[in-house]
Amino acid sequence: MPLVRIDMIAGRAAADVAAISQAVHQAMVECLNVPRRDRFQVITEHAPGRLVFNPAYLEVPRTEGIVLIQVFLSGGRDEAQKRAFYARAAQLLTEGAGMRPEDVTIALAENTRADWSFGNGRAQYLEMPKEQWR
Amino acid sequence: MPLVRIDMIAGRAAADVAAISQAVHQAMVECLNVPRRDRFQVITEHAPGRLVFNPAYLEVPRTEGIVLIQVFLSGGRDEAQKRAFYARAAQLLTEGAGMRPEDVTIALAENTRADWSFGNGRAQYLEMPKEQWR
Amino acid sequence: MPLVRIDMIAGRAAADVAAISQAVHQAMVECLNVPRRDRFQVITEHAPGRLVFNPAYLEVPRTEGIVLIQVFLSGGRDEAQKRAFYARAAQLLTEGAGMRPEDVTIALAENTRADWSFGNGRAQYLEMPKEQWR
Numbered sequence: 121m122p123l124v125r126i127d128m129i130a131g132r133a134a135a136d137v138a139a140i141s142q143a144v145h146q147a148m149v150e151c152l153n154v155p156r157r158d159r160f161q162v163i164t165e166h167a168p169g170r171l172v173f174n175p176a177y178l179e180v181p182r183t184e185g186i187v188l189i190q191v192f193l194s195g196g197r198d199e200a201q202k203r204a205f206y207a208r209a210a211q212l213l214t215e216g217a218g219m220r221p222e223d224v225t226i227a228l229a230e231n232t233r234a235d236w237s238f239g240n241g242r243a244q245y246l247e248m249p250k251e252q253w254r
Numbered sequence: 255m256p257l258v259r260i261d262m263i264a265g266r267a268a269a270d271v272a273a274i275s276q277a278v279h280q281a282m283v284e285c286l287n288v289p290r291r292d293r294f295q296v297i298t299e300h301a302p303g304r305l306v307f308n309p310a311y312l313e314v315p316r317t318e319g320i321v322l323i324q325v326f327l328s329g330g331r332d333e334a335q336k337r338a339f340y341a342r343a344a345q346l347l348t349e350g351a352g353m354r355p356e357d358v359t360i361a362l363a364e365n366t367r368a369d370w371s372f373g374n375g376r377a378q379y380l381e382m383p384k385e386q387w388r
Numbered sequence: 389m390p391l392v393r394i395d396m397i398a399g400r401a402a403a404d405v406a407a408i409s410q411a412v413h414q415a416m417v418e419c420l421n422v423p424r425r426d427r428f429q430v431i432t433e434h435a436p437g438r439l440v441f442n443p444a445y446l447e448v449p450r451t452e453g454i455v456l457i458q459v460f461l462s463g464g465r466d467e468a469q470k471r472a473f474y475a476r477a478a479q480l481l482t483e484g485a486g487m488r489p490e491d492v493t494i495a496l497a498e499n500t501r502a503d504w505s506f507g508n509g510r511a512q513y514l515e516m517p518k519e520q521w522r
Binding site: 257268271272275289291292293294295296297298299326363365368369370371372373374375376377378380 | 395432434437438439440441442444445446448450456458467470471474475476477478479489490491492493494495496497498
């Protein structure tokens, strides 16, 4: 169910981009109760001047290796789950995708179960029993 | 009032992209009470590896013809309207834009009337009588 | 804390793009209580047919100079602040970035303090005292 937009400055190797994609998804599966097959991401690379960031906000030293990860997902995760997700994503992106933890920037945006259609013109999350919600 | 982001893998003919744009808008006019002139869309084509999707989540068989349609709009539509929109969008995209219904993926995100400015530095939806809200 | 997506049709001079980026940020600092260093923007230029807009919705005459500004930010700003932001952004973009006020289109989307991680896998806004929230 989440739709994830991942924005970065162009220049990474294809394997690194793929590793970033995988690490973000893995952290969502582990910490946000997202099914493994529920993977929908839009990855966009930008020219340097087009991804604007402050390299020191909140005393976190960021570099041009910054990645902005915006996750649109149904509401229902609590603060503890969100915190766990941030921590795990930073860990996986550092260990597996060559990132600096300071460059992992995440923003969530919540909607509801009625706000999703996964094909065939249907609202699948309204059709399944609540017990299957994830 | 809606702002629509449409993401797809590059390679479609210009006429097909235009037909997708039109079909999405037409379904919003018919089912979500959107004025015909209220059309604002950002269409982005991506290299294959940059639009990541699972080809089987929820047993819907997707292909690289997948289109992600994200609609930002004011709250107020009920579940029946949203369901009608999903169904009509899939129908119009299939009939008029050469898409497979399985490849029509939609996510909504709601905000409020105060969250929009349509030019000239004004909050037009706060200035009009409620009867004109759509 | 805000994440700002700025979409426009390609063709502007680099200096004009930078001026647009700066004007939007300045208006947020002045009117939305955003810290000056809290600047995160994704600027994307599109081919003409890929940014679709109605040139007359709500009787505002728009041109291909249109800029779509989408601001994701924590909730808490009231209507007066939002109105002030729209007005100031249009003013600064007109005076400093060569835009027509009719072409300044803005959409806000709110989330919560728990929805942000600014690096190092932490939820910084949950760790700071409320008095420091902005």
